[in-house]
Amino acid sequence: MRENFDANWSFVKGDPSGADAVKFDHSGWRQLDLPHDWSIEGPFEEKNVSKARGGYLPNGTGWYRKSFKLPANTAGKKVFIEFDGIYMNGEVWINGHRLGKRPYGYIGVEYDLTPHLKLDGENVLAVCVDNELQPSSRWYSGCGIYRHVWMTFTDKxxxxxxxxxxxxxxxxxxxxxxxxxxxxxxxxxxxxxxxxxxxxxxxxxxxxxxxxxxxxxxxxxxxxxxxxxxxxxxxxxxxxxxxxxxxxxxxxxxxxxxxxxxxxxGVRTVVFDSKRGMLLNGESVIMKGVCNHHDLGPLGAAMWERALERRLIMLKEMGCNAIRTAHNPPAPELLDLCNRLGFLVVNETFDEWRRGWFFEKSTKTLVSSKDNKGKSKYGYNLHFDEWAKKDLIDHYRRDRNHPCVIMWSVGNEVPEAQKYGELETVKMLRDLSHKHDPTRLMTVGCNFIQGANKSGFTELMDIVGYNGGGGSCFEYEADHAKYPNRLMYASEVPHTLQTRGEYRTFGKFRERQHQPAHMTKKEVFADTSPWYESSYDNAGVRITARDSWRLTKNLPYFTGEFRWTGFDYIGESGGWPRVIGNFGIIDICNFPKDTYYFYQSQWTEKPMVHLLPHWNIPAKEGTVVPVWCYTSGDSVELFLNGKSLGVKKFTKEMDMHLEWMVPYAPGELKAVASKNGKVVATTFRRTAGPVAKFTAEADQTKLNLQQRDLSFITVNMVDEKGNFCPKADRWVSFEVTGPGRVLATGNGDPISHESFQAVSVKAFNGKALAIIQPTGEEGEIVVKAFWTTRRWGKPMAEIKLTVESDR
Missing domain, CATH: 2.60.40.10 (Immunoglobulins)
Structure with missing residues (x-):
């Protein structure tokens, strides 16, 4: 019998002395259900030691305790407790007996409770979570027992x-x-x-x-x-x-x-071929993939299956068929969903081994040093020698039966092997991979591929992952010619940056030698904040999304690409006031960016057409604005206020998007896409007037208690005629009656420091989000959305949700 053990824990942030003891009084602690991430509760503060890597959110030490009685028939049974994930340094006691400590926060652990249990009376579990020393990760990790807990009863x-x-x-x-x-x-x-x-x-x-x-x-x-x-x-x-x-x-x-x-x-054959790429069940398949960190935006690191499922469904509708779990073992639920929904998974174990990279200010390049210990000062490098074998084997044993998993990645951008030729570690990890799962290939994501080639590192992998760093994304063809038997894929390419609803006509790439050409002589969107990135495909690190996909799809030996990233994520922000990494195709509130529609146009056959930018550009009448179009059609006709601006077709030079240079005039842009002479899709961009109201829509109105369901409510700012207002930033406040509560709110703004736990949220570029959670009973939830932070008067929108039980 395997029972969920998430309910009714006591929690305190801090490190009270004696909290592992049975008789310790925790009556004054906060009561909550797991999974739980206390870091996401904030506040965002520049002084927080997590800094840009952790999104300026708090860390520290916390304790969890739970008292429980055993079922009457437990005598003679074995009883185990399993934690799917504790970040980090999870130390566990049962009835005052220390069971152990697991430093790595991303791998599950099971303990045998049997010798220390009381068959009659109260038993007490105590868990200390220590994420005090920072930085412990290169991205937002969260803090706490952030995945599920299970109690298992077995026969001997x-x-x-x-x-x-x-x-x-x-x-x-x-x-x-x-x-x-x-x-x-x-x-x-x-x-x-x-x-x-x-x-x-x-x-x-x-x-x-x-x-x-x-x-x-x-x-x-x-x-x-x-x-x-x-x-x-x-x-x-x-x-x-x-x-x-x-x-x-x-x-x-x-x-x-x-x-x-x-x-x-899952019954399937996977064959990688150095000439034909990947063959799945005998058919050629290109991996159309994304890398993702584990956080769920406003929900933080805490595992909510419905939130994760919703994200995967969005990716599926975009045409994505593959996930790289960057850069750690994922929650078990991710693989269950990938099995069911149909995603190929590169399952990654480690981001670092012992050494790291650092930024050399004088040369403005990323280099490594023998004196530089680890990518994060207090990260996994401190535990690698003691724990790497155990963590890797446990990862394989946990995940090896999932048909979605097609590759094991044992590292990401590891300088000791790439730069210094320290190959004993990769040999050890490779041998463990082949021993514990000989049916799948072993890989590593490599930046600075030239160094990896020189050191001999690439020859020790079954399939070589090309990350973009060091220009590795420009080496595919040369390396294929030099190493014709090598299996290759883009493990982390491209890195492009976009902020939803923001634009620049001047290119902005981190590596200037790859800077894209400016689209206009003067910047059209001169008022765009320097902390925001352009939603044209002209901002990023070294290669555009279009150029990257053109390489991937046209090189028959290349097995696919995993872009960085599918979703915006907390941390790796680039510095205060920004707290979010803006690499995603979709923002942290699950609102698609323009790039989403680029991939949909390339990765699906769905009839679609998408225009950018928005068409609210005040005081710019007559200014020439680049209008881009993504479509799955073969031609598009563009109209401005009913007048045709001509038909565009794809050419060898412009095969990923279509472009018109349009003198700005308020009104309506309309794009009509055709394929084989037949109209297949139409879209509009309309100049909006002042914000007059907003609309609210729930992704689902029937919620299941047993599935820990959630309802995502999207608010759109509109004018009096119902036109979307792309720059609106009005406040929205939510009031909930019935068996539900506001679990989180958000707006996707990378420089917003508002609490995700607030019931009011300021719209960013016309949109805001509220996530509603049932509180444990059946019935009707009424969600009222008001115009202001003060909830009075008539609500602007009202949504009714029904909570049902399947028992």
Whole structure:
């Protein structure tokens, strides 16, 4: 039996003496449910030691405690507690007995509670979370028990933790061989007659294969048991058709069922070829991927499955088919969702080993030094020698059965191997990868690829990941000619920057040698804040989104790209007052930027057309404005106030977007896209008048209690005619009645320092967000949105949500 153990914890921020003791009085602590991230509660302050890397949010030490009683039938059972993630230095006690400490905040850990439990009376779990020393990460980490907690009750004869390993060594249209290796433990004091049955169930629950093996297992021993099964006419898993099976492991002591354990199964073949790229189930597939950090914007690092699912669905609708878990093991729920929704995953374990890079001010370049210990002063480099093997093996054991996982990445931009040729570490990690999962390739994301080639580092990988740093994104063709048998993909390219709704006609790239040409003689959008980035594809680091994708799709040996990033994220902000990294295709409130529609035009066949920029440019009448269009059509006609400005078609020189240079005049821009002579999509940009009202829309109005559901309510500022006001910044306040509450608010502004926990939010470029959470009961939630921070008078919008239980 595996039970969720998230409810009814006590929490305090600080480090009270004796908080691990059973009789410690925690009655005055805050009561909450997990997952929990206290850092996101703020406040944002320039003095916070997390600085730009951590988004200027607070860190520190915190304690969690929970009292509980065991079920009546626990005697003779084994009881385990599993934490999916504690950031960081999670130290755990049960009834005053210290169970252990895990420094790495991104990998789960299980402890055996059995020897220290009271079968009758209260038991007390205590957890200390220490994220005091900063910086401990290069991005926002969050603080706390930020993923789920589980309590597992088993017989003394049971399947070991993460104890199944499933592979499909032979697949044809007629049959798929499924090999299952199961680690069984016998904690009884005597030998047991063991019966192990594997059942394969299809998506409807129908049994399609079974196998049983019987044997004796000595007291106190564990054994790995191999079984082979056959699936007739298997339904294959792919991003387009994510067909899933379940492997159900049933363990018996004689005829008595002692354990039942489900594992995911997807039947698919993945072949990487140095000439043809990636072949999935025999078909050529390009990875259209994004890198993502783990935070969920206004929700911080705390795991909310609905928020994560919503993000993945948005990416899917954009045409994305792949995720790189930059740069750490993800929450288990991410892989469950990727299995179900159909994403290929590069599953990454480490961002750093022992050394790091630093910025050399005199040369304005990123360099490494033998004296520079780690990318973060108090990061994983302090724990690598002691914990790397354990963390890597646990990561593989936890995730190795997910069909979405196609690669293991054991590092990201590691200077000791790339620059100094210290290859023993990569050899060790490679050997562990091949031992614990020989079915998948091992990789590392490399910047400064020339150094990695020279050191011999690239020859020790199964497939080489090209990050953009050091101009690596310009080396694909030369490296393919020099190393024709090398498998290659863009692990972190491109790095482009956009702030939703902001524009510049002058290019702005961090590496000036790759600076794009200015689009106009004078800057049209001269009032754009220096802390905001242009939503034309003319701001970034070294290569545009268009140039990067052109390379990826036109090089047949290249297996795909993972752009940095799918979503804006907290931290890596570039300095106060900015607290958010602006690399995302979508902002932290899940509002798409213009670049989203570029990828949709290239990565899907969906009929679509998108125009930029907005068409509210006061006092610019007659000024020539570049108007860009992204479309999946083959031609577009543009109209200004009903007058045609001509039809544009894609050419060899302009194959990713269409452009018109339009003298600005208020009114209506309309784009009509055609394909093969037939109109397929139309869009508008209209000049809006003063803000007169706003509209509010919920992404879903029926919420499920058992699924920890959320409703995302988007507010749009509009004029009297209902036209969207792209620069509006009015305040909106929310009032909730019924069994619900405002969980978080946000606006996507990278320099906003408003609390995500506030019930009022200032719109940024015409939009604001409120996230509503049910509070635990069925019924109707009424959300009223008011115009001001003072909630009085008639609400501007009202939305009703229904909370239901499936029990």
């Amino acid at each position: 004869l049971h399947v070991a933790h993460w104890g199944t390993q499933i592979s499909t060594p032979k697949i044809s249209d007629a049959n798929a061989e499924v090999l299952v290796k199961t680690t069984v433990k016998n904690a009884h004091a005597k030998t047991k007659a063991v019966s192990l049955t594997q059942k394969i169930l299809d998506a409807s629950g129908k049994q399609v294969a079974t196998a049983t093996k019987e044997l004796e297992l000595a007291a106190g021993k564990e054994l790995v048991i191999d079984q082979s099964l056959q699936i007739s006419k298997p339904a294959l898993w792919s991003p387009k058709s994510p067909n899933l099976y379940t492997v159900r492991t049933e363990l018996r002591d004689g005829k008595v069922l002692t354990d039942s354990y489900d594992s995911p199964l």
